[in-house]
Amino acid sequence: MDESAYDFLASLSLQNVRLITLDELEKYDSQLKEVKSERSLLEYYFTCKPSLSLYVLEKSSSADQVTYVDADVFFFSSPEIIYEKMGGKSVAITPHRFENSKKHLELYGKFNAGWLLFKRDTQGLSCLHWWRERCLEWCSDQPEPDRFADQKYIDSFSSLFEGVWIVDSLGVNLAPWNIAGKSISCRRNKLYVDDERVVFYHFHSLRSVTDRVFNLGCKDYTSRLDNEVRHYIYQPYLARLLRQRKDLFLADSPLARYGQKINTDEANSRGNLVDRYIKKISFMITIGKKLKKGEYMVARQGVNSACWKSKAER
Secondary structure, eight states: OOHHHHHHHHHTTOTTOOOOOHHHHHHHOHHHHHHHTTSOHHHHHHHHHHHHHHHHHHHOTTOSEEEEEOTTEEESSOTHHHHHHHTTOSEEEEEOOOOGGGGGGGGGOSEEEEEEEEESSHHHHHHHHHHHHHHHHOOOSSOBTTBOTTTGGGGGHHHHSSSEEEOOOTTEEEOTTTOTTOOEEEETTEEEETTEEOOEEEOTTOEESSSSEEEOOOTTTOSSOOHHHIIIIIHHHHHHHHHHHHHHTOTTSHHHHHHHHHHHHHHHHOOOHHHHHHHHHHHHHHHHHHHHHTSEEEOOTTOOSTTOOOGGGO
C-alpha cells in the first residue's frame, strides 16, 4: 500500500494485521521498480500480486501457505471448508463459471485472480515464482489471445504444475458473472447457493454513488439481479459498508479530515447556484432511473446478517 493508506490503517491499530508498505515490497523485489514506469497504476497493482504473496511467505516463516484475497471480497461463512476439501493439493484457483451467454469473457481468463492459495511446498512455490516471472515480463490490461494482466496466466497453472486444485464449490467466489440463474436461500440462519453454503461473494465493480446509493456493477453480466440475491447478499454487505463508513469517518479520524479537505476543494470549484441545482436535479433523475432498472440499490441500516428479515417478513 502507499504511504497515505499505510498511515491511516496504522492509526487504527488493527489486531492481527501486519501492514506492508509499497516501498517495503519494492525493496524485497527490486525488479518491480524496474518495470514500474512502463505500466499504468492498475497494471502495476496486477504486477505486484505474486511478489506480495512470495514476500508474505518469506517474512512469515511459520506460515505454510498464503491466500491472496481481493479487497472487494466478503465472507458469509468460514473458509475452513476450502482448506478441508483442498487436501494435499499445492495450489487452489477458482473458475469464473461464466454462463453460456458470457463465454466470450473467457478472453480475460477462465479463472479469477481475486482469490488464490499457494502452499509452501515445491509445486506451490514453483507455480508462484513462474507467475511472478510472467507478470514482470508482461502485465497489460489490454487482452491478447493468450494473456491478460495477471489473470489469464492462471489458465496455464494446471497444465504446467502438479497439485493444482480447481475449486468446485459454487459458494466459493460467487460473483456477478456467475450468479444468474442460481437459487439463493437462507436455512437455519445459513446462506446457500442452490444446495451449497455460500463461503464468499466477490462484489466486483460495486461503487458508491451517494452516501447510501450504490452502483451494483452488474450491468455487464446480468440484466437484473434476482430479489433473493439483492436481499440476502447485497443488502447485508451494503449495510456493513454503511457501518464501517460511519466508524471510519469519526470527527477526529485521518479519513474524516481527508474527506473534509475534498469537500472543501469541490465546493470551491463549483459554478453558480443555478448550475449547481440543475446538475443536482439531473443527477437525481439519473439515480431514479438506475434504481428502477435495478442497476443501483439503496443501502438499508439495521441489517445484521445475510439471513435478515424485513419488518414485513417478521
